[in-house]
Amino acid sequence: MRLHSAFDQIGLLPRQLWADRFLDEARDSADPVRLVRLFDIHPKIAVKYVHTAHPDKALPRIRLPGPALGLVGPHVEVSRIRG
Numbered sequence: 001m002r003l004h005s006a007f008d009q010i011g012l013l014p015r016q017l018w019a020d021r022f023l024d025e026a027r028d029s030a031d032p033v034r035l036v037r038l039f040d041i042h043p044k045i046a047v048k049y050v051h052t053a054h055p056d057k058a059l060p061r062i063r064l065p066g067p068a069l070g071l072v073g074p075h076v077e078v079s080r081i082r083g
Contacts, residue, residue: 026053 007014025035030053032046039046050057 022049023053026050030054030057 007017022035022039022041025038026032026046026049029035030050032043032050035041035046035049036043
């Protein structure tokens with residue numbers, strides 16, 4: 001019960017504190033893989049935090065080759081993608 005009253009006194013929710021911690025780490029490292037390993041969060045969430053912390057470094061979306069190229073399924077040979 002003491003922890004709950006401590007959060008009431010500072011006016012924050014635990015999830016707000018966690019989000020602030022994620023964002024602080026994203027500012028320092030700019031590495032979504034580090035966030036995933038450190039906080040055990042989903043990679044998409046980690047990428048969102050890094051993009052929020054570093055909007056100037058955001059990468060464009062990467063489109064994977066699909067059926068139009070004759071590549072179907074997750075097990076595609078690298079040599080077929082490179083040409």
